[in-house]
Amino acid sequence: MSRPISTTTRAVRLALAAAAMLCAAGANAAGPARFGWVEYQGTDGAAVPAGSYRNPILAGYHPDPSIVRVGADYYLVNSTFSWFPGIPVFHSRDLVHWRQIGNAIDRPGQLDFTGRGMSEGVFAPAINYHAGRFYIVNTCVQCGGNFVITATDPAGKWSDPVFLPTVEGIDPSLFFDTDGKAWMINNREPVGGSTYDGHRALWIEQFDPVALKMMGNPKMVVNGGVDLAAKPVWIEGPHIYRVKNTYYLLAAEGGTSVNHSQVVFRSDSVTGPYVPAPKDINPVLSQRNQPATRPNPISATGHADLVQLPDGRWWSIFLGTRPYEKDFYNIGRETFLLPVDWSNGWPVILPKGQNVPYVVRAPLPMAAAGSTPFTGTYSVRTDFVGPRLGLEWMTMRDAPYRLAGRELLLDPRADGIGDFGKPAFVARRQEHAVASVTTSVRFAPEEGAMAGLAAVQNDAYFLTIALTRHDGKTFVRAARRAGKDEPRTGVTVAERAVSASGPVRLRIAARGGRYDLAYAVGKQWVTLAHEVDATNLSTNKAGGFVGTMIGPFAQGPR
Incomplete structure (x- = not known):
C-alpha cells in the first residue's frame, strides 16, 4: 500500500536527486x-635595407586583398571565409606598415556561418570610398549571396548587410565614375551557361549607392577570359579603373593555385566593349611559367587591386603563396605589394619571366611599425x-x-x-x-x-x-x-x-x-x-x- 510522504521527506529526496544530477553532469563536463x-614567434629572413620593405606585406592567411586610398590614408581588406570576426580592415600611411583597425563583420547578427565549411562564408571583399561613405561589397557563399555594407568610419561600426538578390555569382566590386554613377562588376555565368568546367564571365550593372540596390540591365563584358578559344578558367576578382578617358578592367584568371594570373582589358566606355592587352603583355602578373626549382619561390600570384598615390604613381597589392616544397604551404595565401609600370600604356605589375622580389624599395617615406607586426x-x-x-x-x-x-x-x-x-x-x-x-x-x-x-x-x-x-x-x-x-x-x-x-x-x-x-x-x-x-x-x-x-x-x- 502507498503512504503519504511528509513535506520534509519530499524536500530531502528532491535535494538528493538534484545532487545526483549535478554529479552526473560533472562526470561529463570539465571546468x-x-x-x-x-x-x-616567427622567423622570416634577414633585415631589409633602409628605405626598402619585405614581401609579403601581410604574411600568413591574408588572401584576396582590396585597397582604397582616402587622402593620405590607405585601407585594405581581406577574405576570411567562415572565421569570425570577418573581413579585417587595415590602415596604413606608407603601404608597407599596416595596423588592423577593425573587422567589418564583427557581430553575429550580420552574417550566420553556422554549418558553413571553413572555406565558405565571406569571399573576396572589395572596398571603396565615395562621398564620405565607405563601401564593402562581398559574397557570403552558402549564407546569403552578394551583399553590401557601409560605414562612415572604416574602423566600424559597419552596417548590417544589404543583400543583392538579383546578382548571381561571386566577387563583386564597385566603381564610381567621374559623372557620379556607380557600377558593380562581378563574376557570373556566361550567356547561355558554361560550356566547360571553370567557364565564367564578367558582368557589369549600374548600382544605386544611396538606396544600395541594383538598377537592372546587367551586361556581360568578358566571356571566359582573354581568349575564349583557349578555354580560360575562373575569370574573377574584377576591378575597374579610369585613367584619363580610358577604362581599365583588371581581373584574375586561371584559378587560385599555380596557374593563377592577372589579366587586363580596356575600353573607351565603362560598359565596354573591353579589349584584352596583347599577348606579349597579358598576363600582367603571373608566376606559372617560372622554374619550379627556383629558390624560395613565390607562387600562385593574382587577385590584384591597384591604388594611385597622390603623386600619380600606381602600386598593386595581390595574393601569392610561399611553398616550403613543391606546392605545399600551410600558412595560406598572403598579401604582396609591387609597383605598376604604365610605360607601354597598360598596367604591368611584373614583366614576364621575372620572379616576385622579396625586397623592394618602399613607395613612400616609411612610417613606424604598428604594435602588431605582420611581416618579417x-x-x-x-x-x-x-x-x-x-x-x-x-x-x-x-x-x-x-x-x-x-x-x-x-x-x-x-x-x-x-x-x-x-x-x-x-x-x-x-x-x-x-x-x-x-x-x-x-x-x-x-x-x-x-x-x-x-x-x-x-x-x-x-x-x-x-x-x-x-x-x-x-x-x-x-x-x-x-x-x-x-x-x-x-x-x-x-x-x-x-x-x-x-x-x-x-x-x-x-x-x-x-x-x-x-x-x-x-x-x-x-x-x-x-x-x-x-x-x-x-x-x-x-x-x-x-x-x-x-x-x-x-x-x-x-
Whole structure:
C-alpha cells in the first residue's frame, strides 16, 4: 500500500536527486580551461635595407586583398571565409606598415556561418570610398549571396548587410565614375551557361549607392577570359579603373593555385566593349611559367587591386603563396605589394619571366611599425587583459569564449574542433613557415575532456597537443587529423601521463611541413612528438582557401 510522504521527506529526496544530477553532469563536463598567455614567434629572413620593405606585406592567411586610398590614408581588406570576426580592415600611411583597425563583420547578427565549411562564408571583399561613405561589397557563399555594407568610419561600426538578390555569382566590386554613377562588376555565368568546367564571365550593372540596390540591365563584358578559344578558367576578382578617358578592367584568371594570373582589358566606355592587352603583355602578373626549382619561390600570384598615390604613381597589392616544397604551404595565401609600370600604356605589375622580389624599395617615406607586426621576423605575446581579444584573434563560426581575471577561459563544450560546429577555440594566423606558438594552461580534465593548443586548417585537418584524461589518469596527448574518416579528436601520435598541480606549458613549433609538439610541467621542456607530418595542414592536402590558425582550445566528451 502507498503512504503519504511528509513535506520534509519530499524536500530531502528532491535535494538528493538534484545532487545526483549535478554529479552526473560533472562526470561529463570539465571546468573551464584557464589560459594565462599565448606567445607567437616567427622567423622570416634577414633585415631589409633602409628605405626598402619585405614581401609579403601581410604574411600568413591574408588572401584576396582590396585597397582604397582616402587622402593620405590607405585601407585594405581581406577574405576570411567562415572565421569570425570577418573581413579585417587595415590602415596604413606608407603601404608597407599596416595596423588592423577593425573587422567589418564583427557581430553575429550580420552574417550566420553556422554549418558553413571553413572555406565558405565571406569571399573576396572589395572596398571603396565615395562621398564620405565607405563601401564593402562581398559574397557570403552558402549564407546569403552578394551583399553590401557601409560605414562612415572604416574602423566600424559597419552596417548590417544589404543583400543583392538579383546578382548571381561571386566577387563583386564597385566603381564610381567621374559623372557620379556607380557600377558593380562581378563574376557570373556566361550567356547561355558554361560550356566547360571553370567557364565564367564578367558582368557589369549600374548600382544605386544611396538606396544600395541594383538598377537592372546587367551586361556581360568578358566571356571566359582573354581568349575564349583557349578555354580560360575562373575569370574573377574584377576591378575597374579610369585613367584619363580610358577604362581599365583588371581581373584574375586561371584559378587560385599555380596557374593563377592577372589579366587586363580596356575600353573607351565603362560598359565596354573591353579589349584584352596583347599577348606579349597579358598576363600582367603571373608566376606559372617560372622554374619550379627556383629558390624560395613565390607562387600562385593574382587577385590584384591597384591604388594611385597622390603623386600619380600606381602600386598593386595581390595574393601569392610561399611553398616550403613543391606546392605545399600551410600558412595560406598572403598579401604582396609591387609597383605598376604604365610605360607601354597598360598596367604591368611584373614583366614576364621575372620572379616576385622579396625586397623592394618602399613607395613612400616609411612610417613606424604598428604594435602588431605582420611581416618579417618578430615575437608577440598576448596577455589576456581587457574585456575582449585583440582584433587579430578569430574563432570558428563565432564560437564562445570568456576573458576574466587576466585569463582566457574556455569551457569544454560538446562541440570539438573536428565536429563542424562552434568549438571553444580562439586562434591567430600562423604567418611564418618557421614559427612557434606557446601557451600556459591550468586544467583539471574530467574523463574524455581536453584542453590545449591546436593548429587548424579546417575541421578535418588539424594537429593538437592537449591535457586530457582517460582510464583514470591525466595525459598530455599529441594528435593529428587528416580527413573526415579519422576520429573527431584525431589519431593519437603520442601521449604521456603527467601529474601537475600548477599550470602546464604547451608548444607547437613549425618548420615547413614538420611540427614539434612539446610540453613543460616545470622548467624543462619535453618534446612529446618530434617532426610530426604537418602536410595535412597544407592547402594541397586539406583543400580550401584558408591558412593555418593556431591557438588555445577546449572540448568535452560527446
